[in-house]
Amino acid sequence: MNVGIVGGTGYGAIELMRFLTNHQAVEKMYLYSQSKQGTNISDVYPHLDTIIDVAMEELTVEHVARHVDVLFFATPPAVSHKWVPALLETEVKIIDLSGDFRLADPAVYEAWYNKTTASKAYLNQAVYGLADVYRDKIKDAQLIANPGCYPTATLLGLLPVIDQAFIDRNSIIVDGKTGVSGAGRSLSQGVHYAEMNENTRAYAVGSHKHTPEIERFLSEKTEKSIFINFTPHIVPMTRGILVTMYVNLTEAISEEAIRELYQSFYRDRAFVRVKPGHSLPETKQVYGSNYCDLHITVDERTQRLIIVSVIDNLVKGASGQAIQNMNLLYGLDETEGLNLSPLYP
Amino acid sequence: MNVGIVGGTGYGAIELMRFLTNHQAVEKMYLYSQSKQGTNISDVYPHLDTIIDVAMEELTVEHVARHVDVLFFATPPAVSHKWVPALLETEVKIIDLSGDFRLADPAVYEAWYNKTTASKAYLNQAVYGLADVYRDKIKDAQLIANPGCYPTATLLGLLPVIDQAFIDRNSIIVDGKTGVSGAGRSLSQGVHYAEMNENTRAYAVGSHKHTPEIERFLSEKTEKSIFINFTPHIVPMTRGILVTMYVNLTEAISEEAIRELYQSFYRDRAFVRVKPGHSLPETKQVYGSNYCDLHITVDERTQRLIIVSVIDNLVKGASGQAIQNMNLLYGLDETEGLNLSPLYP
Amino acid sequence: MNVGIVGGTGYGAIELMRFLTNHQAVEKMYLYSQSKQGTNISDVYPHLDTIIDVAMEELTVEHVARHVDVLFFATPPAVSHKWVPALLETEVKIIDLSGDFRLADPAVYEAWYNKTTASKAYLNQAVYGLADVYRDKIKDAQLIANPGCYPTATLLGLLPVIDQAFIDRNSIIVDGKTGVSGAGRSLSQGVHYAEMNENTRAYAVGSHKHTPEIERFLSEKTEKSIFINFTPHIVPMTRGILVTMYVNLTEAISEEAIRELYQSFYRDRAFVRVKPGHSLPETKQVYGSNYCDLHITVDERTQRLIIVSVIDNLVKGASGQAIQNMNLLYGLDETEGLNLSPLYP
Amino acid sequence: MNVGIVGGTGYGAIELMRFLTNHQAVEKMYLYSQSKQGTNISDVYPHLDTIIDVAMEELTVEHVARHVDVLFFATPPAVSHKWVPALLETEVKIIDLSGDFRLADPAVYEAWYNKTTASKAYLNQAVYGLADVYRDKIKDAQLIANPGCYPTATLLGLLPVIDQAFIDRNSIIVDGKTGVSGAGRSLSQGVHYAEMNENTRAYAVGSHKHTPEIERFLSEKTEKSIFINFTPHIVPMTRGILVTMYVNLTEAISEEAIRELYQSFYRDRAFVRVKPGHSLPETKQVYGSNYCDLHITVDERTQRLIIVSVIDNLVKGASGQAIQNMNLLYGLDETEGLNLSPLYP
Structure with missing residues (x-):
């Protein structure tokens, strides 16, 4: 299988490369970049010296159609939607790590992203790649909208x-x-080391663009409109997401009963681990890996359910899940290329 | 004025010393420690070389009565309550940084701390030292229960x-x-550098002992029993607390109206800064200082109020507020010894 | 092939497990621990949940002889030397990650380690496992003294x-x-997060036990007694070693000529990368991987050669090199189980 | 006294402000910035809200002459030298935190900085502000070249x-x-949080511009040309410099004798602490303070002297020493505004 990656210099792209170099089914890798054509990837990322020796080239539909079986977009918002319509005319399968195809309605996208995306007809063709939940639909897709990092942990x-x-x-x-890698590779004062180190802040309160993505799939499952409060924070570490969820209980139910419900829901899922009550998850326990660790608490005093979910934002929250989706698309073992232990310590 | 500090080797104690060495009204400082009697503080903390040259000594009521005007307890739970009854017989004023006198009911203390504290009669003599709110009561107290770090930011x-x-x-x-200094100086695997670095986790979900302290003062003000969900997390930095609070609105009210209410509430308070809407607080913006920065958002989609509060857990959340309380007790300028700019970057 | 690991709860051991779970030739893994017999490894390290399901057991020569082909000691100083003599009577191959068999003379060991090790006769049977240099000798060894982290980067x-x-x-x-993981998993004030974060210090100046190990192999190659100054420092990160070496030049020679000499020395070595002049190595560029990146500068003003070497202290500096040695012992591809890209960012 | 600061948005400037707001002799502070005229400093640095309420204004010689007693340049290289000649015609005293006036010879400046500076005549008028060594000369200066961070720790x-x-x-x-704040506030990939965190690297090997500054003052004292090797490294923390120095001994001399020599050299210096042998300095032990902690070791095996020096790069290595120089210029107590304990932990 030959793969292509668009957006070769971002963190999503290099995580894809880390997994793809160890993937048994992958023969050749093409890197597309508008800004760095002709540059070898190891000149941008010296850690890849002697590991990946590929020069970035111009993205064209023709080149992709001729050389590539599956194409990953690891691009900023409002890039992939310009390419997808033409690419869907070819045989290539597309896994889009950006948000362009995650929402059902272009107007909602525009409201939260302040940019435009594809028309409703194209959005409808995308399958949401939350691999541990929607794997049956994913298998037959040509276009996969790979979930955002927060939506993965939350959903x-x-x-x-x-x-x-x-x-x-x-x-x-x-x-x-x-963690800070969620902000990507572009420079900004907010993630300048001297000011991000020893610092925690909330951001985009009430306005983060992952909000409608989470609401969409909660609503779809219940066939009710669900609105949530989502408040993201950035903490001084490179990798990892921890999401804490609060839900009111309407009737008495034991923690154990709910934990069993989770265990049953994820019974044969290789990458979701429902933790026992005494073992609160830590982001470091999934570092560099494709796991999502889940923990539930019932607070009887307040009748609330508290769910804690941790992932590596660049793996399960982006590139790892994208590889998992590729595996599903090609009928491979879901864990191929991904069965790495977390890096600890 | 002469001051005494019990618990000379903990982080609370050394932060007290940092402020007291710059305090115009303080003449002499006594350090009491059971485990380190006879040891000079700068042998335990070499950063104090040439700055503080005091040997730790045994705590006795007599010594305190003879030498000390105000005594700080910077001790673990269930220490101060053993000393306070006898000390109240003397003229000394007591500022207790531990939780022993923060709750109204010994049974509640025991339920959350798994230890015992003083009797109700003694608890009743303590004034809660949330200095920016209760300063009038504080002025006349002999015994001040200095608030916990989370309760300060939350209340x-x-x-x-x-x-x-x-x-x-x-x-x-x-x-x-x-931040991790909240866990104190005692060693444990959870705050071992190699495992705490690049790591975030929730802990004590539904069971943190600051919960009843927060609930007590919310309830007192409303004369209703209020129960909250409080979920603490530890993030990889040394100092700082950020608390995010979610409250349902029962009627439409503008963000601006609520912000004005906060500005009015804290109008002449030197250490509370109500931030404008565009300026979300960051823990680093109060680093090493006695400030509490507050920010409010009204999420109209969900009709919820979101409040973000940041403090330095060791300053406003412990020793800085204790000095502020000492200033109030002695009719000094509230900011004496505390008017340091945050350390940035 | 069946492997055994002694010292199942240290960082060396869990890094071995990370690589061994992905190693094609390894069938079964036994974990030996004196302190944690009967405990499942994933109870000590929850990140291994669902990945490794092995209970630790008592180490006996008999058990090893019956079940294990290659045994790793990932133990503190002065443990392995007690077991090795009896184990050498069996067929098992031994890779010792501790320092017990790295020096030629028990008296030198005692002088630097303040402990005793095996007799000279046993020390003589050990082959020093600096895999990229001594691979021919390693192939035929029964007992390998796996190098220390600093000696690997330095040599x-x-x-x-x-x-x-x-x-x-x-x-x-x-x-x-x-990085701090070099100090191991045992708790101490010096690597307590709140005091190690935002902190750099020198330690063991003139007395670090890796000094005689470096001197031994420099001396052996030159057949002269070589003494060096070695000053270790600890910096606030979990993984990584950077060593800067200074050597006086006795005659004029170009940087390019020396760089070619290095390139030639490591020509067919998969894990040593000699970097071009413009590309100074960074510890993050080898994070989690078995690479050693080398860089040389000739300072013509002072006629000195400056060599910079980076490794991941837990991989090339410990467990990764141990796996590489196992591969050499068994005639496997040197990179088996180790061909992972560094984790970046 | 009225002070002016040029370069109001850099880290040097905000550290000056931190100390000046607590300085008894300072009445008014003017901030000059070319890029941010009209902006209030607390809009750039929200941590200064309610603490400093000053708008930045245009720098002109006339404004300075009319309003300012002492002017600090906290500017990038090759700025101050354009202003100093005209300013020297006025009464204002100048403390330049940049490197423009630290070297004796414009040609040497150009060779290492790749920029031009003032003529030799003006360079000669500057007194090098290494306050703990040259305080007598400093008292009478009009123009002070405030030392670089590395040169301070090294000299x-x-x-x-x-x-x-x-x-x-x-x-x-x-x-x-x-630490990373040494790289300043300007954004670059090398100090982007996600890539600087968990990373250590050498930089500017053999070419750092602090090299000739160190060599100049070593040479001046000995009246011999001294050349050194200086290799800087960046480690993942915000503040702090640790410098390790290696010097060959030409005769046998005890560690104790050398330590006494240091103690004598710095006998009445408030900010230099010569540490006992067992107490290796740590950058955290001087965090946020104006101290320099020194430690010496004699390695008898190699006949070398190893000196370890730590400072806070932004305080003793920049703004703190600048305030100390201002105090010397005005005959104030050297410690005025600077007698803060290090922040620990």
């Missing part, structure tokens, strides 16, 4: 209970904490 | 609205993020 | 030039900087 | 022995480790 935490009668769907509060 | 964030008709008092969710 | 940096006439062998200064 | 470490017969002046090797 894996909420989907098992969202349609249960014992929760209040209007009470959902999602408090996220991300 | 300063919630007290301005807790008794307003436009909020739902049963909907309060408090999500805290602390 | 790979110095061996290409140590016997050249153009350097002054008496002028060698080695300044090392290590 | 304080070497000057006590540089003219001693027992050292070899041609053997000096200086290995520096700096």
Whole structure:
């Protein structure tokens, strides 16, 4: 299988390369970049010296159609949607790590992204690549909208209970904490080392663009409009997301009963680990890996369910899940190229 | 004025010393430690070489009565309550940084701390030292229960609205993020550098002992029993607390109106800064200082109020507020010894 | 092939497990621990949940002889030397990650380690496992003394030039900087997060036990007694070692000529990368991987050669090199189980 | 006294402000910035809200002459030298934190800075502000060249022995480790959080512009040309410099004798602490303060002297020393505004 990656110099792209160099089914890798054509990837990322020796080239539909089986977009918002319509005319399969095809309605995209995306007809063709939940649909897709980092951690935490009668769907509060790589490779004062180190802040309160993505899939499962509060925070570490979710319970139910419900929901999923009550998850326990660790608490005093979910934002929250989706698309073992232990310590 | 510090080798104690060495009204400092009697403080903390040259000595009521005007307890739980009854017989004023005198009911203390504290009669003699709110009561106290770090950040964030008709008092969710110094100087695997670095985790979900302290003062102001969800997290930095609070609104009210309410509540308070809407607070913006920065957002989609509060956990959340309380006790300028700019970057 | 690991709860052991779970030739893994017998490894390290399901057991020569082909000691000083004599009577191959068999003379060991090790006869049976230099000798060994972290980075940096006439062998200064995981998993105040974060210090100046190990192999190659200055420093990061080496030049020689000498020395070595002049190595560029990146500068003003070497202290500096040695022992591809890209960012 | 600061948005400037707001002799502060005229400093640095309420204005000689007693340049290279000639015609005293006036020869400046500076005549008028060594000369200066961060730590470490017969002046090797704030506030990929965190690297090997500054003052004291090797490294922390210096001994001399020599050299200096042998300095032990901690070791095996020096790069290595120089200029207590304990932890 030959793969192509658009956006060769971002963190999403280099994580894809890390997994693809160890992937048994991958023969050749093409890197596309508008800004760095002709440059070898190891000149941009010296850690890849002697590991990947590929020069970046111009993206054209023709080149992709001729050489590539599956194409990853690891691009900023509002790039992939310009290429996808023409690419869908070819045989190539597309896995889009950007947000362009994650929402159902172009108007909602525009409202949250302040940019435009593809028309509704194209959005409809995309399958949402939350691999541990929607794997059956994913298998037959040509275009996969790979989930955002926060939505992955959040939806894996909420989907098992969202349609249960014992929760209040209007009470959902999602408090996220991300490592700094989530802000990408572009420079800005907010992630300048001297000012980000020893610092924690909330950002985009009430306005983060992952909000409608989370709401869409919660709503779809329940066939009700669900609105959530989502407040992201940035904490001084490179990798990792921890999401804490708060849901009101409408009736008495034991923690154990809910934990069993989660265990059942993810029974044969290789990458979701439902933790026992005494073992609160830590972002470091999934570092560099494709795992999502989940933990639930029932606070009987307040009748609330508290769900904690951790992932590596660049792996399960981006490139790892994209590889998992590629594996599903090609009928490979879901874990191919991904069965690495977390890096600890 | 002569001061004494019990618990000379903890972080609370050395922060007290940092402020007291610059305090115009302080003449002499005594350090009491059971484990390190006879040791000079600069042998335990070499950063104090040539700055503080004091040997630790045994704590006795007699010594304190003879030499000390104000005594700080910077001790673990369940220490100060053993000394306070006898000390109250003397003239000495006591500022207790531990939790022993913060709750109204010994049974509640025991339920959350798994230890015992003083009897109700003694608890009743303590004034809660949330200096920017209760300063009038503090002025006349002999015994001050200095607030916990999370309760300080949380109560300063919630007290301005807790008794307003436009909020739902049963909907309060408090999500805290602390730096690692909050765990103190005692060694444990969880705060071993190699495992705490690049790591974020929740802890004590539903069971943190600051919960009843927050609930007590919310309840007192409203004369209703208020229960909250409080979920603390530890993030990889040494100092700083950020608390995010979620409250349901029961009627439409503008963000601007609520911000004005906060500005009015803290009008002449030197250490509380209510930030404008575009300026989300960051823990680094209060680093090493006694400030609490507050920010509010009204999320109109969900009709929720989101309050963000940041402090330095060791300063406003412990020793800085203790000095502020000492200043209030002695009729000094509240900012004496504390008017340091945050350390940035 | 079945492998055994002694010292199952240290960082060396879990890094071995990370690589061994992906190693094609490994069938079964046994973990030996005196302190944690009966405990499953994933109870000690929750990141291994669902990945490694092995209970630790008691180490006996009999058990090893019956079940294990190659046994790794990932133990503190002065443990392995007690077991090795009996184990050498069996067929098992031994790779010792501790320092017990790295020095030629028990008296030198005792002088630097303040402990005793095996007799000279046993020390003589050990082959020093600096895999990229001594691979021919390693292939036939039964007992491998796996190099220390600093010696690996330093010797790979110095061996290409140590016997050249153009350097002054008496002028060698080695300044090392290590991440905190080098201090291991045992708790101590010096690596307590709140005090190690935002902190850099030198330690063991003139007395670090890796000094005689470096000197031994420099001396062996030149057949002269070489003494060096080695000053280690600890910097606030979890992984990585950077060593800066200073050597006086005795005659004019170009940087390019020396660089070619290094390139030639490591020509077919998969894990040593000699960097071009413009590309100074960074510890992050080898993070989690088995690479050693080397860089040389000739300072013409002072006639000195400056060599910079970076490794991941837990991989090339410990467990990765141990796996590489196992591969050499069994005639496998040297990179088996180790061909992972560095984790970046 | 009224002070002016040129370069109001850099880290040097905000550290000056931190100290000046607590300085008894300072009445008014003017901030000059070309890029941010009209902007209030607290809009650039929100941590200064309610603390400093000053708008930046245009720098002109006339404004300075009319309003300012002492003017600090906290500017990039090759700025101050354009203003100084005209300013020297006025009464204003100038403390230049940039490198423009630190070297004796414009040609040397140009060779290392790749920029031009003032003519020799003006360079000659500057007094080098290494406050703990040259305080007598500083008292009478109109123009002070405030030392660089590395030169401060290094010269304080070497000057006590540089003219001693027992050292070899041609053997000096200086290995520096700096926190990231040394790179300033300008954005670059190398200090982007996600890539600087968990990373250590050497930079500017053999070419750092602080090299000739160190060599100048070593040479001046000995009246011999001294050349050193200086290799800077960047480590993942915000503040702090640790410099390790290696010097060959030409005769046997005890560690104790050398330590006494240091203690004598710095006998009445408030900000230099010569540490006992067992107490290796740590950057955190001077965090946020104006101290320089020094430690010496004699390695008898190699006959080398190893000196370790730590400072806070932004305080003793820049703004703190600048305030100390201002105090000397005005006959104030050297410690005025600076007698803060280090921030620990």
